[in-house]
Amino acid sequence: MTIDLMTNDVIKLTQYSHGAGCGCKIAPKVLEDILSTNLSLPDNKNLLVGNSSKDDAAVYDLGNGMALISTTDFFMPIVDDPFEFGRIASANAISDVYAMGGKPIVAIAILGWPINVLPPAIAQKVIEGSKSICAEAGIPLAGGHSIDSVEPIFGLAVNGLVGINNLKKNNTAKEGDVIFLTKPLGVGILTTAEKKGILKGEHKGIAAKQMMQLNKTGEILGSSKGVNAMTDVTGFGLLGHLVEMAEGSGLSAVIDFEKVPLIIDDLKNYIDQKCVPGGTTRNWDSYGDKIANISDYQKTILADPQTSGGLLIAVEEASVEKVKQILSKEGIEFIKPIGRFIKSEEKIIMVN
């Protein structure tokens, strides 16, 4: 028999990772380099969405009018509480299925844990958090894989189903489509402030609450006509994901900055105190040359890496009111359009 003796003091998970949440993502430009290869594989006629586009998940035609959505997402802790970390990482992973208009059906866990540094009981809390959000999504956490790693890592691989007619891609927006964003921006700024220990008391818990909110509305929007394209906003920030959407669709986009929802009113206070995640700079370096007419303040917010961010939706003009009704009914607070897709111009995104 062996016994392990250790502290059970409140452990701050974020102190064990160099990055946080989707801010850990490899910058878009670097990822492009990694994925560019001359090695070609034979086409698979059943693969509806794969590496040829920059979408949220792979989609495979099951041949019966339905398609399998397959995705994975994992990252280092963005909050100190292990139960909340499990919930956030899981909500973020499941979101990719919703972002394609699908219904999640099963998940398996991906766990990396520094066994000699952090007690197994803390990892157990992470798993419990994951199970709780999987239950909210109506799916089982059916298994997984774990490794002994230098930093704590957690996420899920999720499978979902979608009727092929309801499949929403991120590269199918049309000129004139109106742009909606269902969660406010600023998660990266608030969590950086928390990590620095300067987050005000009244702002504690706001980012975590938002990140734990499932994007279930995506499944409903999947069957809504007039929703031409959809994705979710994560580590590349609003600008990064909008660039992917616009470029993939052969369009440009105009953003009305005043209409972009912010997680708190005075984000500027934290920006002035240098609460800007490293991912913001990496993001901007990757796609800044595609953005026109933007101030440093706007850049810090629009390129802020989001974790478990909102749905970014392209809706044809005639369906705007119907989509607003759906969002309202689902309890989405942010139903004002933030911009519009336009004919392709020299720059991909213009900020007004």
Place this chain on the structure above:
Amino acid sequence: MGVIVSVILNGKNIMPKQGLSTKAITKTIYITPDLGDSLQLIMYAENLGSIPPNTGLLIIHDGDDMYQIRFAGDLQKKSAIILRRKKN
């Protein structure tokens, strides 16, 4: 100052005055016949640490079984677990 605890097995101090950290202190205990069929494992605080109450975690690995004692107390309270040998 960090939390310091001792662990007593059947009245014998087997881990005296251990300073706790997030890195586990591991000790192997051989369950010999002279210990009897009932093992009483007690963890108690030697100090109050910098932020009372003290908290500690003792994990027992016995073959494939694992038991946890979460310790949260002060100089007046102890946490204990009694293990009984299975009779085949």
